[in-house]
Amino acid sequence: MQDAPQTVMETTQLVLPAQANHYGTLFAGDALSLMTGAAYAVAARHARGNVVLASVAEARFTAPVPVGSLLILRAEILKTGRSAILVEVTAQGEDPQTGHRILAAQGQFNMVAVNDRGRPRKINAEEKLP
Secondary structure: OOOOOOOEEEEEEEOOHHHEOOOOEEOHHHHHHHHHHHHHHHHHHHHOOOEEEEEEEEEEEOOOOEOOOEEEEEEEEEEEOOOEEEEEEEEEEEOOOOOOEEEEEEEEEEEEEEOOOOOEOOOOHHHOOO
16 A cells, blocks of 8 residues: 655755855756756655656746755645646755744745656546645
Protein backbone atom coordinates (compact mmCIF):
# COMPACT_ATOMS: atom_id res chain seq x y z
CA MET A 1 0.00 0.00 0.00
CA GLN A 2 1.36 3.42 -0.96
CA ASP A 3 1.30 6.43 1.34
CA ALA A 4 -1.00 9.28 0.41
CA PRO A 5 0.71 11.69 -1.97
CA GLN A 6 2.49 14.55 -0.28
CA THR A 7 1.08 17.97 -1.10
CA VAL A 8 3.65 20.18 0.67
CA MET A 9 7.45 20.07 0.59
CA GLU A 10 10.09 22.35 2.05
CA THR A 11 13.76 22.55 1.15
CA THR A 12 16.66 24.81 2.08
CA GLN A 13 19.42 26.14 -0.17
CA LEU A 14 22.51 28.18 0.66
CA VAL A 15 22.85 31.28 -1.54
CA LEU A 16 26.34 31.13 -3.08
CA PRO A 17 28.38 33.83 -4.86
CA ALA A 18 27.89 32.11 -8.24
CA GLN A 19 24.14 32.73 -7.85
CA ALA A 20 24.52 36.44 -7.11
CA ASN A 21 23.96 39.52 -9.20
CA HIS A 22 26.22 42.58 -9.12
CA TYR A 23 24.53 43.72 -5.88
CA GLY A 24 25.66 40.59 -4.02
CA THR A 25 22.13 39.22 -3.74
CA LEU A 26 20.42 36.20 -5.28
CA PHE A 27 19.91 36.72 -9.04
CA ALA A 28 16.18 36.50 -9.89
CA GLY A 29 16.85 33.95 -12.65
CA ASP A 30 18.54 31.62 -10.16
CA ALA A 31 15.70 32.16 -7.66
CA LEU A 32 13.18 31.25 -10.36
CA SER A 33 15.17 28.12 -11.23
CA LEU A 34 15.25 27.01 -7.58
CA MET A 35 11.54 27.69 -7.24
CA THR A 36 10.82 25.66 -10.39
CA GLY A 37 12.83 22.77 -8.94
CA ALA A 38 10.74 22.88 -5.77
CA ALA A 39 7.52 22.90 -7.82
CA TYR A 40 8.79 19.93 -9.84
CA ALA A 41 9.65 17.93 -6.72
CA VAL A 42 6.25 18.23 -5.04
CA ALA A 43 4.34 17.73 -8.31
CA ALA A 44 6.37 14.65 -9.34
CA ARG A 45 5.92 13.10 -5.92
CA HIS A 46 2.19 13.82 -6.01
CA ALA A 47 1.75 12.49 -9.57
CA ARG A 48 4.02 9.50 -8.86
CA GLY A 49 5.81 10.13 -12.14
CA ASN A 50 7.33 12.65 -14.48
CA VAL A 51 6.03 16.19 -14.74
CA VAL A 52 7.00 19.18 -16.86
CA LEU A 53 6.59 22.91 -16.41
CA ALA A 54 3.78 24.34 -18.55
CA SER A 55 3.77 27.93 -17.29
CA VAL A 56 4.65 30.29 -14.47
CA ALA A 57 2.08 32.79 -13.21
CA GLU A 58 2.22 35.50 -10.63
CA ALA A 59 5.99 35.37 -10.07
CA ARG A 60 6.94 38.18 -7.66
CA PHE A 61 10.29 39.08 -6.15
CA THR A 62 9.73 41.14 -3.01
CA ALA A 63 13.03 41.25 -1.12
CA PRO A 64 16.73 40.68 -1.84
CA VAL A 65 18.51 37.62 -0.44
CA PRO A 66 22.21 38.27 0.27
CA VAL A 67 24.96 35.76 -0.49
CA GLY A 68 25.47 33.54 2.56
CA SER A 69 21.78 33.56 3.41
CA LEU A 70 19.58 30.50 3.39
CA LEU A 71 16.70 30.30 0.93
CA ILE A 72 13.75 28.38 2.36
CA LEU A 73 11.53 27.06 -0.45
CA ARG A 74 8.01 25.87 0.37
CA ALA A 75 6.06 24.22 -2.44
CA GLU A 76 2.38 23.44 -1.97
CA ILE A 77 -0.08 21.87 -4.39
CA LEU A 78 -3.14 24.10 -4.69
CA LYS A 79 -5.19 21.99 -7.09
CA THR A 80 -5.02 19.23 -9.65
CA GLY A 81 -6.87 18.47 -12.83
CA ARG A 82 -6.83 15.51 -15.20
CA SER A 83 -3.09 15.91 -15.81
CA ALA A 84 -2.37 19.43 -14.50
CA ILE A 85 -1.03 20.34 -11.08
CA LEU A 86 -1.00 23.93 -9.80
CA VAL A 87 1.83 24.52 -7.31
CA GLU A 88 2.47 27.63 -5.25
CA VAL A 89 6.07 28.21 -4.21
CA THR A 90 7.21 30.72 -1.60
CA ALA A 91 10.84 31.58 -1.02
CA GLN A 92 12.03 33.11 2.23
CA GLY A 93 15.48 34.46 2.84
CA GLU A 94 16.89 33.55 6.24
CA ASP A 95 19.88 35.02 8.03
CA PRO A 96 21.59 31.88 9.38
CA GLN A 97 23.12 33.88 12.26
CA THR A 98 19.84 35.25 13.63
CA GLY A 99 17.16 33.04 12.11
CA HIS A 100 15.32 36.14 10.86
CA ARG A 101 13.24 35.37 7.75
CA ILE A 102 11.72 37.59 5.09
CA LEU A 103 9.47 36.71 2.16
CA ALA A 104 11.69 37.07 -0.90
CA ALA A 105 9.66 35.57 -3.75
CA GLN A 106 6.42 33.83 -4.54
CA GLY A 107 4.90 32.28 -7.66
CA GLN A 108 2.48 29.77 -9.08
CA PHE A 109 3.73 27.00 -11.35
CA ASN A 110 1.51 24.98 -13.68
CA MET A 111 2.97 21.50 -13.96
CA VAL A 112 1.70 18.69 -16.22
CA ALA A 113 2.07 14.95 -15.56
CA VAL A 114 3.58 13.24 -18.61
CA ASN A 115 4.25 9.70 -19.81
CA ASP A 116 7.58 8.36 -21.10
CA ARG A 117 6.91 9.95 -24.51
CA GLY A 118 6.42 13.38 -22.93
CA ARG A 119 2.67 13.43 -23.57
CA PRO A 120 0.16 14.44 -20.86
CA ARG A 121 -1.06 11.54 -18.78
CA LYS A 122 -3.97 11.20 -16.40
CA ILE A 123 -3.25 11.50 -12.68
CA ASN A 124 -4.90 8.62 -10.81
CA ALA A 125 -8.23 9.59 -9.22
CA GLU A 126 -7.08 8.58 -5.72
CA GLU A 127 -4.16 11.02 -6.06
CA LYS A 128 -6.31 14.03 -6.93
CA LEU A 129 -7.02 16.78 -4.45
CA PRO A 130 -10.62 17.76 -3.72
